[in-house]
Amino acid sequence: MIPFVDLKAQYLSIKPEIDAAIQHILDNTQFILGAEVAAFENEFAAYCGADHCMGVNNGTSALHLALLAADIGAGDEVITTPFTFVASVAAIWYTGAKPVFVDIDPATYLIDPAKIEAAITPRTKAILPVHLYGQACDMDAIMSIAKKHGLVVIEDACQAHGAEWNGKRVGGIGDMAAFSFYPGKNLGAYGEGGATTTNDAEYARKIRMLRDWGAEKKYMHVLKGYNMRLEGMQGAILRVKLKYLEQWTEARRAAARRYDEMFAGSGVPTPFVQPQARHVYHIYSTRTRGRQAWQDALSAKGIQTGIHYPIAIHRLPAYEDLGYKVGEFPHAEKAAAEQLSLPMYPELTASMQEQVVAAVADLHKTAELAA
Numbered sequence: 001m002i003p004f005v006d007l008k009a010q011y012l013s014i015k016p017e018i019d020a021a022i023q024h025i026l027d028n029t030q031f032i033l034g035a036e037v038a039a040f041e042n043e044f045a046a047y048c049g050a051d052h053c054m055g056v057n058n059g060t061s062a063l064h065l066a067l068l069a070a071d072i073g074a075g076d077e078v079i080t081t082p083f084t085f086v087a088s089v090a091a092i093w094y095t096g097a098k099p100v101f102v103d104i105d106p107a108t109y110l111i112d113p114a115k116i117e118a119a120i121t122p123r124t125k126a127i128l129p130v131h132l133y134g135q136a137c138d139m140d141a142i143m144s145i146a147k148k149h150g151l152v153v154i155e156d157a158c159q160a161h162g163a164e165w166n167g168k169r170v171g172g173i174g175d176m177a178a179f180s181f182y183p184g185k186n187l188g189a190y191g192e193g194g195a196t197t198t199n200d201a202e203y204a205r206k207i208r209m210l211r212d213w214g215a216e217k218k219y220m221h222v223l224k225g226y227n228m229r230l231e232g233m234q235g236a237i238l239r240v241k242l243k244y245l246e247q248w249t250e251a252r253r254a255a256a257r258r259y260d261e262m263f264a265g266s267g268v269p270t271p272f273v274q275p276q277a278r279h280v281y282h283i284y285s286t287r288t289r290g291r292q293a294w295q296d297a298l299s300a301k302g303i304q305t306g307i308h309y310p311i312a313i314h315r316l317p318a319y320e321d322l323g324y325k326v327g328e329f330p331h332a333e334k335a336a337a338e339q340l341s342l343p344m345y346p347e348l349t350a351s352m353q354e355q356v357v358a359a360v361a362d363l364h365k366t367a368e369l370a371a
């Protein structure tokens with residue numbers, strides 16, 4: 001069996017440290033926020049090259065609070081991609097603002113910066129680029145468009161811990177950035193977790209209040225806030241795991257290089273990486289018109305795959321009311337129909353990859369012969 005991800009293998013590799021971190025919280029009873037969360041926030045901010053990090057209960061809340069801190073709400077528009085996990089769009093919706101889509105670049109699967117300006121209206125307040133699969137968007141282009149039009153940039157970095165654009169870490173490039181510590185993400189908690197990072201002290205102050213009932217100090221609620229705090233145990237676990245993140249990221253990048261080399265000459269599509277990007281391979285993606293048959297055949301050989309994501313957001317029943325039509329974002333729709341994610345995690349071995357590549361290359365060859 002070659003799993004899509006293996007969270008157990010990673011836990012076993014650091015078990016004594018994790019178990020001690022959990023025991024420490026049981027002993028000091030700082031179950032919500034507390035010293036471990038504060039220490040993690042400082043360490044993760046430094047890792048991202050950002051001045052501030054605010055731990056929250058998941059990545060969706062990290063996005064939601066970033067949007068609220070920028071005063072985005074009813075009547076506003078936020079530009080984003082229709083090819084993302086639904087949370088990017090849901091967070092915009094929660095604020096009362098309208099998500100406005102811009103199609104992707106079919107080579108990278110990322111929002112196409114060349115199409116952003118045409119979507120800007122007098123109501124546009126922000127751009128929310130998604131560093132999908134762990135590859136940074138073209139942040140030079142996006143920041144310059146935002147500057148020209150006076151827009152806030154909120155990075156959805158939920159899949160992109162440690163990713164870089166032109167040597168700068170995501171999380172410290174836009175006005176704010178949201179990270180998820182969902183267990184399967186590159187930096188994963190053992191439960192729910194997320195964080196917003198920023199270089200702006202005022203955004204940081206507001207998010208610290210909003211995540212904890214809008215309180216400036218206990219029972220002094222100056223904003224209408226939420227209960228979106230990061231748990232002490234997750235902070236303690238994330239502190240341990242953050243020490244290994246670079247090592248794990250390099251292991252993902254090495255596995256991606258091996259896939260690229262093993263697939264070379266086979267005709268199987270491999271990820272296109274922009275020269276300015278440090279890709280951190282949350283997902284290693286290929287594509288095929290015969291996706292269901294491939295998934296079934298691979299599964300029969302014990303190889304698990306994933307789809308990220310099978311339906312573009314504008315075609316989901318939940319977001320029909322945005323009024324977009326079929327065919328409006330053709331690159332996103334085609335990617336949703338063809339994209340296939342192969343096993344990718346730091347502990348993936350070369351011999352497992354050989355099996356994956358042999359099976360996928362075989363399916364590709366059979367499809368070509370049939371065509």
Ligand SMILES: *Cc1c(COP(=O)(O)O)cnc(C)c1O
Nearest residue numbers: 058059060085087088158180182
């Ligand atoms: C995981 C993810 C989120 C949401 O994070 P949660 O921690 O699950 O709330 C948002 N955007 C993207 C692109 C994600 O992959």
